[in-house]
Amino acid sequence: MDQAKIARWCQALLLPEETDLVRSSLRELADYFGISVAEAQCACETALADSKREWESAPRQGPDQILDFYDRTRSYIFEHVWWHAVDEGVGAANVEILDYAARCGARHYLDFGSGVGANAILFARQGLNVTLADVSRTMLEFARWRLERRGLKATYIYLRQQDLPRGHFDFATAVDVFEHLVNPAAEMRRLSASLRPGGVMVFNCRPGRDPQRPMHIMPNMRPIFRELRHSGLREIGPGAKPLRDLGYYAVRRGGQWRLADLGWGVYDSLRYGPAAEAGRSLLKVFLARRDAAR
Helix, strand or coil: CCHHHHHHHHHHHCCCCCCCHHHHHHHHHHHHHCCCHHHHHHHHHCHHHHHHHHHHCCCCCCHHHHHHHHHHCCHHHHHHHHHHHHCHHHHHHHHHHHHHHHHCCCCEEEEECCCCCHHHHHHHHCCCEEEEEECCHHHHHHHHHHHHHCCCCCEEEECCCCCCCCCCEEEEEECCCHHHCCCHHHHHHHHHHHEEEEEEEEECCCCCCCCCCCCCCCCCCHHHHHHHHHHCEEECCHHHHHHHHCCCEEEEECCCCHHHHHHHHHHHHHHCCHHHHHHHHHHHHHHHHHHHHC
16 A cells, blocks of 8 residues: 555645544534534444435436436435545545646546545646536535635536536546446547547446445446447556556547547447347356356
């Protein structure tokens, strides 16, 4: 664990008069919601279970029902602030992304699925022009309050009513976002269109069902891989290895290889499409039966 990066993460998120990130985070929550620090800590400690209950309190079958969860959630704010305060690995990884953005010469930064605004705070403190975009009005309002409290300027996009500007950003992140999306391929296209030619996006994904987090609804990474190159995005090579080692992908929007991107897009559509998926399923069944027969 890189202690220097963890220290930079903590320093970025701390309120001016605080020295401990846990204490600072609890105080922020207490001030915003008008509760005591002790009540804030209790809400943080039960936030994961509370979020699960919020999700299961209503049907979550269609896009509107799913988006309604994020638009109304309160427990998710506590869960994310607490996670950012106590998980040192999260802080170190986000600072690694910031350093990579600096090496790329980034100036206009998009935090897609910005949540409680932690990465936006981190990047804004380094002088980048920051835009936060989210489908959750409650989380976006909380993030705005956090940045304004620190005297940090940013642009805010409520994705249920506004779209991303096209060809505007030279760097974007989608951290722990894609597993929540109803249509990850469509969002990949939208993100690609928001980047300038040569712009970079860093993202990760935690696919698969998680009983504690039923809001993780993407079973695997295939929708992303199927769309990536079709949207004009190419994975970056050795220069992004430190991020890849942490489980993040770094991709760049091409500007001069549209025909090649189209060809690779067709290939990926076939490789990760329904027919290929059916073939993989049949192969698994065949191998399982073969092993059982031995």
